[in-house]
Amino acid sequence: MSITLDFNGKNIAKSNELELHFLPAKIDGDGEANVDHYFNNYTREATEFGRGILTNALRGYPLMGEKLKVPEGYSGLVLQETEKPISNSSDRQLRLTGVFKDFTYWNYDKVPSNGDPYRQALFLADVAQALSQPISEDDLEAEIVRNKENNKESP
Known part of the structure; x- marks a missing residue:
């Protein structure tokens, strides 16, 4: 099996900057979501747990998170598979869909550490x-x- 990445360095500079969240959940679906309206509007800073700690909820489960930066000298990339593989041994092709400099990392009901x-x-x-x-x-x-x-x- 081989994995082909479909982008070059020039594409990274031109790619749109994404606001990224890593959630401890599996969501069956890959369509558009109105994250600003249904999620970001409810994100609050929880200063009682420390500086930069955020709170929210997903499907009734409490979330605690924080913004993490991509290390200096690195770039965060979002890659999307162009076609679903036929089997685990099939060749795969990924294309660049966006870049990010930081992302919000969420835990269920646990302060990030x-x-x-x-x-x-x-x-x-x-x-x-x-x-x-x-x-x-x-x-x-x-x-x-x-x-x-x-x-x-x-x-």
């Missing part, structure tokens, strides 16, 4: 960048000396 998978995924971009930075010989030698000193001090 560093333990949430989406927050951890965004944090991994920073970890990967730190791990991929080159280390100079001077930094390496200084770290070796620091480790030797720490080993001498510990019993």
